[in-house]
Amino acid sequence: MAIVLSHVKKIRHRKLELTKQERKIIVVIVNVILTIIALNYVIKLAWRNIYLISKYSFSTLALIFASMFLIDLLSALRIKLLFGNVSLSKAFLLHLYGLILSDVTPGRIGYAIIIKELSREANTTLGKGISNILIINATDTAVKIIVIASVLLYLIFLGAVSITAKYVFGVIITGIILLGAIILAYYIISRDNKIKRAIIKKFGGYEFISAIIGNNTNDNNGNGFMVSTIFSVLILLASMLSFYLYAMSFGYNFLEAIVSYLFIALSAGIPLGIGGIGIQEGACIIAGSLLGKTLEASVLAVIYRVLPMIWHSFGLIYIFFYNEQ
Numbered sequence: 001m002a003i004v005l006s007h008v009k010k011i012r013h014r015k016l017e018l019t020k021q022e023r024k025i026i027v028v029i030v031n032v033i034l035t036i037i038a039l040n041y042v043i044k045l046a047w048r049n050i051y052l053i054s055k056y057s058f059s060t061l062a063l064i065f066a067s068m069f070l071i072d073l074l075s076a077l078r079i080k081l082l083f084g085n086v087s088l089s090k091a092f093l094l095h096l097y098g099l100i101l102s103d104v105t106p107g108r109i110g111y112a113i114i115i116k117e118l119s120r121e122a123n124t125t126l127g128k129g130i131s132n133i134l135i136i137n138a139t140d141t142a143v144k145i146i147v148i149a150s151v152l153l154y155l156i157f158l159g160a161v162s163i164t165a166k167y168v169f170g171v172i173i174t175g176i177i178l179l180g181a182i183i184l185a186y187y188i189i190s191r192d193n194k195i196k197r198a199i200i201k202k203f204g205g206y207e208f209i210s211a212i213i214g215n216n217t218n219d220n221n222g223n224g225f226m227v228s229t230i231f232s233v234l235i236l237l238a239s240m241l242s243f244y245l246y247a248m249s250f251g252y253n254f255l256e257a258i259v260s261y262l263f264i265a266l267s268a269g270i271p272l273g274i275g276g277i278g279i280q281e282g283a284c285i286i287a288g289s290l291l292g293k294t295l296e297a298s299v300l301a302v303i304y305r306v307l308p309m310i311w312h313s314f315g316l317i318y319i320f321f322y323n324e325q
């Protein structure tokens with residue numbers, strides 16, 4: 001009886017096995033279905049807001065999409081430099097793919113899905129991949145906080161903000177101090193072998209901890225922070241310019257656009273809502289209200305959701321170029 005059951009299991013197992021060609025066909029079918037669904041959503045989104053999009057001239061729209069391309073090209077180049085053995089084209093498509101996933105997940109956590117593929121492509125550990133993404137997020141957030149604090153300080157000196165903004169400024173300064181303390185602690189830990197050994201001895205089972213602090217004093221995470229910080233500054237400058245291209249058609253000057261963008265950018269990581277939907281729009285409207293542009297900010301909030309999602313949808317090309325993964 002046992003022999004018969006074993007034979008039946010083997011037959012069933014063989015029936016369930018798929019050839020490589022069959023698996024590729026299934027993957028292509030799934031990719032086509034996902035792409036049709038995504039494109040249907042993006043096309044409907046664009047059509048429902050075609051009136052708002054038509055407010056822009058063709059040249060302005062071209063500049064907006066060119067600025068988004070520049071931002072994501074810089075992001076892809078940073079990924080290539082941090083991860084190493086990843087082609088720029090694949091890093092670019094993976095980055096866009098991560099962005100379209102983040103647009104439909106709470107707190108934009110969908111971007112983290114690409115870490116495993118980046119780590120596999122770079123022939124490195126998942127822990128190291130997580131470390132690189134943490135470095136990117138840390139430097140991006142630090143640069144944004146420092147810039148918004150500087151802008152608020154400038155506005156306070158001009159007397160252009162209310163007492164409420166001064167309290168906000170105090171909170172941001174506190175955040176800068178705490179972030180600075182964290183970065184300082186990281187540098188001390190990452191350069192001291194004795195502390196490293198103690199941490200790895202206690203938490204060595206967690207691969208990403210070893211990857212973050214490194215295994216020796218010559219670990220290149222410090223260089224990773226420097227590279228990521230430089231790109232964070234460049235990406236932030238390009239992002240502010242891009243947002244100004246969005247906002248100038250609604251009567252924003254450059255300084256007003258910068259303040260609004262920084263509030264939106266800092267709100268993007270709040271883990272509420274899907275893809276930050278509602279959170280970023282709310283931040284845009286609040287910033288606009290403080291600047292006396294409540295109506296304009298409401299319209300700008302919608303268009304700043306629509307156009308980036310249209311651009312991010314090109315990331316779906318990734319699943320066709322690299323569908324075997």
